[in-house]
Structure formats: C-alpha cells, structure tokens
Amino acid sequence: MSDHTRSLYALGQSLWLDNITRGMLHAGTLEDYRDRLAVTGLTSNPTIFENAIRDSDDYDATIRAAGRGADPEKVFFDLAIEDLRQAAEVFAPVHARTDGVDGWVSLEVSPLLANDARGTIEQALALHRRAGIANLYIKVPGTPAGTQAIEELTYRGVPVNVTLLFSPRQYEAAAAAYLKGLERRLDEGLPLGVSSVASVFISRWDVKVAKAVPEELHNRLGLAVAGSVYARYRALLAGPRLQRLMNAGARPQRLLWASTGTKDPAASDTLYVDNLVAPLTINTMPEKTLLAAADHARPGPLLEADDSAARAMQARFAERGLQVDELAETLQEEGAASFVKSWNGLRDTIRQRLEQVA
Template identity: 35%
Template sequence: MTNINKLSEKGQSIWLDSLSKQMIESGDLKNLIDQGITGVTSNPSIFEKAIGSSDSYDKKILELSKNNNDPKDIFENLATDDIRNAADILEEVYKKTNSMDGFVSLEVDPFLANDFEETINEAKKLWDKVDRKNLMIKIPGTQEGIMATKHLLEEGINVNVTLLFSFDSYKKTLEAFIESKNKNINSKSVASFFISRIDTAVDQIIDNKNKFFHNMAIINAYKAYSFFQDKKNNMGENFQKLLWASTSVKAKDLEQDYYSKNLPFENTVNTLPLETIDYLLKSDLNLSSESELSKSFNNLYQESKDHFDFQSITESLLINGINLFQDSYKSVLDTIDEKVSKLIKK
C-alpha cells in the first residue's frame, strides 16, 4: 500500500499541483492517477513553466498566431486544451466518486482578482470553452472573488476558491457556498487554504524557540478544519471540501512530507507538486491523528494574537499571492509573444 493509499483511507484526496502537455501525452498523468492521484490543480505559474520550458506547444502557438489571436487568446487556447485533456483522463475518477472527486482546476486571469463582474464573465467563458463537468474554475479569495464564487455556484459552475490564508476569509468562503445551495444544490467546490507560506511569513518575525515556529500554518489550518466540521452536516452530501494548498515545505530543516503527515484529515484534499508526490511515495509516512492536533492546537490560535499581528500577515500574503500570479500570467503572455516572433521568422 502506498502512502497515497494510506491518506485515501483516511478520507483525504491527493491532487497533483502541476500540468503540462508533455505530462498528458507521455502518459505520466495517467500513471499518477493509477497510483492514487484523484485531481489536478493549475495556476499561472504552472503554465508559465510548462509553456516557457518546452517546445511542445510551438506548433499550436504558430497555428493560432496565424489566425490573428493575441497572446492572451493563444494562452487560453493552450491552457484550456490541457485542462480539457486532463479532465477527460480524470473522468473515470469523477464518475466513481459520484462527482465528489476527479476535478481539474483552471484559474481566471489574476488581474481580475478585485473585479466582481469581470471575474464572473471570465469564469463563464472558460467554463464554456473547456466544456467538462469535472472542471473547477479557480477564483482568488478576495472580497469580490468570494462574491463572484457565490454567483457562479448558483449558476451551476464549479469553483475552487484559491489564495485563502486567513480563517475569516475561509469562513466567508464556506458561508458563500452554503448560501449558494439555496439556488443550486449540485455545484461542486473546494476552498484552497494555503499552508507553508504562513510559516514562511511568521517564522521570519519570531525566534526559532517560539512555540509558533514551524507550527502556525498547521494551527491556522486546524482552526479552519474545526469550523468545517461544525458546518459539514448543514451542507448535506454535497459539501465544500477544504483543500490544503502550498504544502511543499519552504524551510530547509523540515522533511518534504511535514505538512502532509500533519494534515491527513477526512474530507479534505491535499494538492502537491510532483517532487513532493515522489517523496511521499518513497517516504515512511507517520500520520498525526486529529485528536493529537486537537489537544496541541485548539487554544493556540487565540494565543497567537499575543505574539504577532496575524491578520496583517494574512492580508499581505493574499496581496503577494495575487501579485505573484499576475507576474506569472504576464510572463507567460510575454513568452508566447516572443515565441510567435521567433516561429514566424523560421
């Protein structure tokens, strides 16, 4: 039994936080699914790496450029092709789990993060273009993004709310999902709660002997999960899962599976980059129990307020997260523009 199977038995889904044309065409994605991976997440940084480091997209880029498509149109065509193909590979998982797993996520233009109406328009366009029931549209967890999420869920569009760092943002996200069920009970959703970036930010301002050092991310996650448990029965069979994002470690003194083994909670998703999945498959995974975490972290969240301004930290992380995705989005469009110029000259 692999470690992925162990986590699956705990009720946690493991998704791949990576995607590329090469991964799809080589059969690597299918092999990972055969080993227990049940979903895929993507973001502008992932596509920047995939398109910029490979010539496998060049033929399609040249073809699209001849039809007077601008770099954004070309990117959307490339990304939606990959997403659609990944969704098809995951369709069996989607059907076997009664549409509670087997999803692939595609993010809206991050420059729309604070624009309610344009986020909705972009999400609808991508939803129609991919045309797969096991697609989730990723929406940044800004105030406008959470409002757009409720609207999209009511219209039957599945949503992955991303860049959630604070408990308050998660609470609003879950409440938006619950409210949306008054109009549509079938839309699927996950709430992507970011982990390691929390510790990276907090660890910079506290001593390494402080009880919150390397721990605040898990304390924060447990706070969110406790709220999820309180609300789960109100959601019925179709509930919004918590998704642990950014669970690859940033600190050099932590093992790569540090967050995975400390957050193996039922009815959650953990999305991991390929290198962390490889490590997970080979490591001796000793899982923490939920009761252990409850005893350790139940009161620490409130106590953290006496040590640092956690609200300010999470607000900065959201802004920085949006900026990073915007940088990657701009970079991938610039890369496509450069490729078009070079390919036309050949």
C-alpha cells in the same frame, strides 16, 4: 500502488497533483500517478503554466497555429484548455466511480480580475462554456470581489475552486458564498449538485514569519492555522444550514490543503502531508512533494474538530505581534500579486513565441 499514498487515501483524504505539463500528459505520467500513487485530481495556476510553456517547446505547434497578432491571453486559454481536457480524461474514471465527488481538474481565471467581481463572473462563465469539461473547476480567488463572484457562479451552476484562502475568516467567507449560491438555487427549485472546493494555503505562513520568530516556532504557524480552519469546516458540516441543503441534494464544499510543499530545507519534506490528514479533505501537492510522500510519508493523527491546541499556538505568535487575520490579508494580497507577475510573464512568453513564429 505506493503503500504510503494508499494509506492516506484509505484514511479518506484525496491526493491531487499541483502541476501540469504537456510533456507529462504525453508521457503517460499522469496515468501512472493515478494508478500507482492514488492521485485522484489535479490543480493548476498561472505560475505552473508559465513554467510549463517557458521551459519547453511542447506548446509551439499550437502557438504557431494561432498566428501572428493573436491575443496572448486567448492563446494561453486555448493551450490550457487543451491540456486540461487531456487531464480530465485521465481522471474521468475517478469522477465516474465517485459519482462526481473526486476526479477534478482546475483552470484559473485571469489574476488581473482578483478585485473585479463582474469581470470574474463573465470570464468564469465563458471559460466554463468554452471548455465543456464535466470535471473542471474554475478557480476564483477568495478576495472580497472573488467572494461575490463565488456566490453568483455557484447560483449559475459553475463548479468553483476557491483559491488564495489563508485564514479561518477567509475560509468562512468563501464557504458562506457557496452556501448562499446554493440557497438561491434551492429557492428557485434548481438542482443543487454544484460542486466546489475551498483551497487553503499553508506553507506561505511559515515562510512569512520565519525571520520574526525563534527556531522553536519555525514551521508551526501554518499547521496551527490549518487546525483552526479545519475546526470551522467541521462545524459547518455539522450545522443546520448545510444539512438543510444536503437534504435537498447538495454536497458539502470540500476543504483542500494547498501550498503543501515544504519550503524549509531543515524540515521534513512531507511536513504538510503527514500533519494535515483528515477524511473528506484534499491535499494537492507539487510533484516533488507527491513523490516524497509516496516514498516515505508517515501520516500522523487525524485532525480534530477541537482547535484549542491550534489556537494556543497562534497565541504564541500573537504575543510577538503576528496576528493571523492581519497576516492573512497580507498573504492574500501577496499571493494575488505573485499570480499577476506570473500571468504577465506568461503572456510575454507567448507573445515572444508568436513573434518568433512570424
């Protein structure tokens, strides 16, 4: 096992892979990453699946079986669930060993539903039933509509990976929705073992502000925002609301760092690995970042519950008119739009393959 990734895991942080392809599954790459690099879970999104299906012929047989006139969206979910079932089997031993804390894979609802709470709930419930995978999260965006869906889905027992979170405020809204769903279950005497993670995107902050700040402030805002999110996470863990639920059998919603691939070629390729180390958190990495971390990660000090330094750094950006809460709304909207673009590209690719088959 890589000493570098093992050291992160020994500090109490889970390492997940932010990628999936059918070729990776068939070649045994995922098992290798699990055994050699301490990878204990996997995330996916529309962009990842768009690239996987567009860039290979591994999916053509399943597409051919669907036949001409098939709904591209239904075909996609068939493909994705097929892949995620195999990935879930790879991580089933981890899921069993950790008693359900780790070893998860994720499937996203249609990005077209980002502002449709009812549609998100209906599709998430249908996908959860259809997949029948014990260690599968349904990914729901942390938009205002998504937050409504998170509460209802948690109440109905669906494990949720909240995605597209950028700021402490957005994180707290997602966490509150999860707690409310559990509290409704508690009031009705239902079991509280409904797992969840909250995915906070990091690198997009630094890409967004790079042209508006001097070089000394490059690649600083994402980590500063992460510091404040982590402080809110620690406060929630220590708070009576969650502890009351934990006393009745609940588990905390874990914090997940997403978008952790370095975008600036002048910065370290493990920037968002080395500086986001904390127990009871997850770092989901693109394959390139995971391999870099396995080769030369140098974990820094553990994140602290005191975010005074992080807030001081954010203040330096605020002096230049870059306010975190305002930027977070923009980043969330842009992230949702990016996933819609990938979703449409994905459906177009499948539609073209269906026509080629015919």
